Amino acid sequence: MKEIIAIIRPEKLEQVKIALEEISCHGVTVTEVKGRGRQLGITESYRGSDYRIDMLPKTRLEIIVKDEDAEEVIQTIVKTAQTGDIGDGKIFISPVEEVIRIRTGERGEGAV
């Protein structure tokens, strides 16, 4: 099993959610996060003074999938969350040792 963590633009969340639903990927945990990447944020101006806002709001998705489904989910996220501009975000993949469904106690891929 794989854990897919995607940091995306907040305004892309709705589209990504729908696209994932279409490939039958339903389980997702979403958090609103702040962070910065290589571009070091944006500039805002108040009463004639400029400020660099380097912690930008992003949306973080956590998705656990079977190994064979990982690539399709990744491709779907890239395709829907992409604008081509700086600030589109990143995806991180890592292996998952075990999954347990709390309601029943069942373990493994069936619990995903």
Add this chain to the structure above:
Amino acid sequence: MVDPVLNSGDTAWMLVSTALVMLMTVPGVALFYGGLTKKVNVLNTIFLSLIAFSTTSIIWVLYGYQFAFGTNLDPWGLIGNPANLLFSGIDVNTLSTLAPTIPETVYIAFQMVFAAITLALISGAVVERMKFSSWIVFSVAWISLVYVPIAHWVWGGGWLAHLGALDFAGGTVVHLNAGIAALVLCILLGRRKDTSLLPHHLGYSVIGAALLWFGWFGFNAGSALTAGGLAGSAFIVTNTATAAAMISWVIIDYIKTGKPTLLGAITGAIAGLVAITPAAGFVTVQASIIIGLATSVFSYFAISWLKGKLGYDDALDVFGVHGVSGAWGAIATGLFAAPFINSLGTGVFYGNPMQIVWQLIDIAAVIVWSGGVTLIIAKIIDVVMGLRVEDKEEIEGLDTNLHEESGYRI
């Protein structure tokens, strides 16, 4: 002078105006300032305005009004004779001597809300670092020793009134006065650790500014003290100057940064309201456009250049907006006052060059008295109890440390 006969139309309008001016402080100024601070200081910022309103209200009925608006106690017109101390002997049917068609109680209330907003305005310069207890002590001392004498000089029949200085609704008494006191107090307090102006909720400030604009019709048109042509004229010039100043600030934003900002627009609007305040009952609509367009240039310059150059940390630009635009408004009144609008005022452009001298003396007197006495009051408070919060409290935020509350439970 009009015959002292109660006029119910005037009285109704003045009651409404008084309530409108109250709305400017609570919640107008409170929200305008509250939205501009960091989210860990929002409650403290709002609270400074609220407590200022309450302390002023009590002082005003006990002795503030009496000293400010009593007949001259001394031959020079420095302070009023405090008859009716503790509100004793003021009959419900007594008519005001300075506004002879409305009850004295209504006039007292109207002047009370002016005193309160002046104090609340100062708070914008000192937010995010001043001790709440020191602010309360400061507010009592400042209304008593700074506002009351100046109100007497200009509006209570004191020496500046006799000289012929014109201040229709408080360009010097309220705005220049608050701006100078704010400047002195923020210099004594010192710079904040984080001096950035990053509004945590600009929407609050827009609501606050809108309430200020709305309430200002009571402030300026109410200062006619009657419900008639003069009030109508003050109303329309107030709105015109404000609109002009907003447009002017937005244009400056465009030129300087390439983008219009909402904060710039509402700051311009406030600057316009301030600038037209002393002139509202004296100038034409045409003049009000010039007054409004020009004032944003002066205030923008003070905020974006002068403040950085001199290094004082006027957190929410009380001096830049109220001090600078208030002084410009007082000068503009001396230039543009038209005798066919109000027989009491004739400016330079209508053949009375001396008027600008009276205006400059008024401005100088307010700067000297407000600056000097504020300095003494603040210095004494600093020595006795300290003006500034602990470093830890400033860094963590005043809301949780001074009030054990927080604005947002997220």
